[in-house]
Amino acid sequence: MYKNLVNKKKYTIKDIADVLGITPSAVSKALNDHPRISKKTKGAVIEVAKSLNYQPNYLATALRKGKSNLVGVIIPRAKSNFFSSVVEKMEEVLNENGYNVIMTQSNESYEKECRNINALLFTQVDGIIASIANETTKLDAYHKIKSRGIPLILFDRGDNNLEVDYVGIDDYKSSQMVVEHLVDQGCKRIAHIAGFNQSPIYRNRILGYKDALVKYNLPVDDNLIIESNLRITDGQRIMKQLLNSPTRPDAVYAAGDLAALGALQVLKEENIKVPDEMALVGFSNEPFTSFVTPSISTVNQHNSEIGRIAAETFLKRMNHPLKEMTLNKIILEAELIVRDSSNRLT
Amino acid sequence: MYKNLVNKKKYTIKDIADVLGITPSAVSKALNDHPRISKKTKGAVIEVAKSLNYQPNYLATALRKGKSNLVGVIIPRAKSNFFSSVVEKMEEVLNENGYNVIMTQSNESYEKECRNINALLFTQVDGIIASIANETTKLDAYHKIKSRGIPLILFDRGDNNLEVDYVGIDDYKSSQMVVEHLVDQGCKRIAHIAGFNQSPIYRNRILGYKDALVKYNLPVDDNLIIESNLRITDGQRIMKQLLNSPTRPDAVYAAGDLAALGALQVLKEENIKVPDEMALVGFSNEPFTSFVTPSISTVNQHNSEIGRIAAETFLKRMNHPLKEMTLNKIILEAELIVRDSSNRLT
C-alpha cells in the first residue's frame, strides 16, 4: 500500500491532459481559471488533478514567471527572542500573501552574512529582509542585493548609507526614556554598557544617553561609556571594571539584555544591592529579564509590529516595482518596562 | 553609477556565449568543467562570466536537474535554544555540502505544521528534517512527505509508527539519571511535571522516571505525575497544585526547563527552600537555567551533535537514494548537569 505511494511518480499537467485527452496548455489554463476555458473542462481538470494528487512544480512556474515567491530573511541570531518574534510575524504576513520564507542566521559574523546573502541570491529569492550583523562594516554584499534590483528591507540593525527601506524603533528616544527613569529614581552617576558605535542603533542609544544626561545636568563621563558585543561575558567584565573604577556609578544602563544579565550576576556575586546601590536597565525585553531575581527593567521593541511592517513594506515594493517609491523609514516608539532592578520606590 | 548597476539586466549563459561567439551549450559545459571543452575556452568563459558578474539561474538548473538543493527544516519554536542550536549546526553541515536550508516554525501547532509542510513540498525541497509539534497526533502530512519519495529525517520529537530516520537522545535513560540523582540527594517523594504521553519522548521520560522509582523502591504515585504543555504557566500551575496536595513531594522533575522555571518561581514566592525543602530538575539545558537563582539542574541534549547527525543522515539518504538503506535510529546519551536547584551536598 505505502510502497505504492512511495514509488508513485510525480504527476505533471501532461498527465492530467492525457487522462482527459486535451493538451497541457488547456490544463494549465483550467487550473489558472482562464476565462476562455469552459466550466466543464475546468471541473474535469480539477477533479483529475485531485485524484492524482497533483502538485504543481514550483520550479517550473518560478522559472517561467521569473518569480520564486521566496523571501530571504537574515537575522543575527535565532536564539534571540527579539529576532525570532520578528521573524515569526514576518512569516505569518508573507505566508498569507503567497510567499515562503527562507530564514538564515549570520551569528553576528560578517563572513557568514555574506555567505547567506550569496545563498539567498542564488536561490533567486524575490527579496531580502535583513538585520545587519554586529561585526559587519563593509556593506558590499548588501550593495550586491541592491544591484540585483530586488527589494531589500532592513530592520533594527540598519545603515544610513545604504539607501533602503528600514523599520526600527527610536533608539535615541528610548535611551532618553531610560536615563530619565533612572534620574527619577535618584541616580546620579549612570554608566552605559554600550554596543559598538559603528552600528547606528547603538550609536543612537549612546547619543540619546549622553543628551539625556546633559538635559538633567549630569556630567558625561567617557569612562562610564564602554562599548562591547553585549554578550553575557561582556556585561560581567564591564560591570567588574565599573565596580573597580574610582568613580563607581550608581546605575548601569546596558544596551542589551544579555549584557545586563551579566552585569546583574556580578552585582549579586559582590552582594551589591540592586536597585538600591546600583540600578540596572537592559534593552530588548528578552523573556529571561522577567525570570531572574531581581527582574530586569528593559525596553520593549514591539517585536511583532516590526516584523509585520517589514513584511508589508516588502509586499508594497513587490507590488509597485516600477514606481520609484520614496524610501520608507519607519520608526516606532519603544516602551520602557520598569521592573525590580531599577525600581527603588516600592 | 549605481543607477547603472540597478538597471543592469540579469545575464544568462546566452549573453556570455554571444560575447565570445560560441553557443550557450559550450558555455554551460565550460562552466561545468566538461572534459571536452578546451582550456582556452574555459578560461575565456570564466573571464567573461566574472566581468559580467554572471550568476547562474538556480531555478533553471534545479528544474533541469530535478533537484532544488533546498532542505526544509521544521522546528516547533526558534526561540528555544535547543532547536535553534540544532538548526545552526544543520545549516553549517548542509551549507558545506551545497544545500541551503529553509527553516520554518510550527509554534507547536498542528495546523501550522501542515501549512509548513505543504509550503516546503511546494518549494520542491530535496528533503525535510523535522521535529514534530506537541499538538500533532495525526501524521497525515508526514505521510505525504514520505509519499513524495524525498528523505524525511526526524529529530528529538519523533514517532514510532512513521518509519523514518531519527536522531535523538535516550529519554528513558536520561529520566533514570535524573531520578537516580534525586535519590542520591535523599529525596523520597519525587513528582514529575511531564509532557504529554502521546509524544514518544515524553512517554519515555515518564517510563524512565517510573522504572527508576521502582528500582529504588520508591512508590509510584500517579498523583505526582502531571502532564502538560510544559510552558512556564504550566509549571506554575502544577507546582501550586503539588504544594497543596496532601502528599507534598520533596522533589520535582520537570520534563522541560520552562516548566521547571515556572515551578521555581512559585517555590520562591512561597519561600520554600530549594533544594533543601524541594529539589528541582529541568530538561534541555536552556541558557536561562544557569542564570536564575538558584540555578536549575537540567539535562544537556548535545544540541549541535543532534543537528550534525540529522544533516549527515539526510546527506546519506540523498547520496544513496536507490539502495534501500535500513532505517537509522540514532540515540545519543544525554548528560545530567547538576546545579544549585538539586544539589544539597554543598
Add this chain to the structure above:
DNA sequence: TATTTATGTTCAATCGATTGAACAGTTCTT
C-alpha cells in the same frame, strides 16, 4: 444564407541551463 461574434482549445515559443549525440577539424598511425 452569409457573416460576425463568442467560445473553447491547440500550437508553438519561452523561461535558463543541461546533456547525449552528431559533426567538423586536427593529429596520429601505419
Add this chain to the structure above:
DNA sequence: AAGAACTGTTCAATCGATTGAACATAAATA
C-alpha cells in the same frame, strides 16, 4: 595518403508550466 583516434564545438531535446496567437466550431446577427 587513407583511416583511426582525438578534440572541441554545435545541435536539438528536455525539465514543467505559461501565454499570446491561431484555429476551429458553435451561436448569434444581419
